[in-house]
Amino acid sequence: MRRKLAAGNWKMNGLAASLAEVEALAKAHPAPRSEVLICPPATLIAQMAWKAKGGPVMVGGQDCHPEASGAHTGDIAAAMLKDAGASHVILGHSERRADHGETDAVVRAKAEAAHAAGLVAVICLGETEAQRDAGTTLDVIGSQLRGSVPAGATAANTVIAYEPVWAIGTGRTPTLAQIAEVHDFLRADLATRLAGAADVRLLYGGSVKPSNAAEIFATSNVDGALVGGASLKAAEFGAILAALDAA
Numbered sequence: 001m002r003r004k005l006a007a008g009n010w011k012m013n014g015l016a017a018s019l020a021e022v023e024a025l026a027k028a029h030p031a032p033r034s035e036v037l038i039c040p041p042a043t044l045i046a047q048m049a050w051k052a053k054g055g056p057v058m059v060g061g062q063d064c065h066p067e068a069s070g071a072h073t074g075d076i077a078a079a080m081l082k083d084a085g086a087s088h089v090i091l092g093h094s095e096r097r098a099d100h101g102e103t104d105a106v107v108r109a110k111a112e113a114a115h116a117a118g119l120v121a122v123i124c125l126g127e128t129e130a131q132r133d134a135g136t137t138l139d140v141i142g143s144q145l146r147g148s149v150p151a152g153a154t155a156a157n158t159v160i161a162y163e164p165v166w167a168i169g170t171g172r173t174p175t176l177a178q179i180a181e182v183h184d185f186l187r188a189d190l191a192t193r194l195a196g197a198a199d200v201r202l203l204y205g206g207s208v209k210p211s212n213a214a215e216i217f218a219t220s221n222v223d224g225a226l227v228g229g230a231s232l233k234a235a236e237f238g239a240i241l242a243a244l245d246a247a
């Protein structure tokens, strides 16, 4: 039985005052059936982890460096995230793949570093609109999956997030049939390579909001969501969490 997961990606948003949203979320949903994760900017991880202690909200990073330490100005090692109170780290988000040129091999190395530090890696995959229009979605997803997910991945240390690039922050979402096609493909592909693949959580991400969450969560092999914009406010993210709990 896969426990559902509602994960929020705050991206480059949030100051200390935003921590009130986490307190409001925990107050409104003190004991959700689903797991709840918020990945704030690195500057807020330690404070958020401290405020969330003892409650339902887990805290994660948005990236880590593949190496454990060294001369990498501005970067953060996985063990530093763990030390600050994080339990998870998002890796291979399309914004990092595009803005920082992250390849599948880099994402895989980062996932290995995350696992070595005891973090759960939330590995993101997704096709561009041009790739979908060209009919290559499953080829792209399969290649990203094989390239980005390390051999040591398990249901306990890895979550996969399918995030079509064209659906992120645009208000557009794939049809439910398109989401199901990719999630069923991911489940089948993982089963050929990982022991225990049936237990790996598969999240959908891309313009999830309270109004579309229930139908997305009822879709085949969708075990939760990675949510950007709608995770910034406790009321909106809480409504998505409630839909996941009800699914």
Ligand code: PEP
Residues within 6 Å of the ligand: 009, 163, 167, 168, 169, 170, 171, 205, 206, 207, 208, 226, 227, 228, 229, 230
């Ligand atoms: C994301 O960036 O991971 C994301 C899904 O963003 P949004 O929900 O805003 O589309």
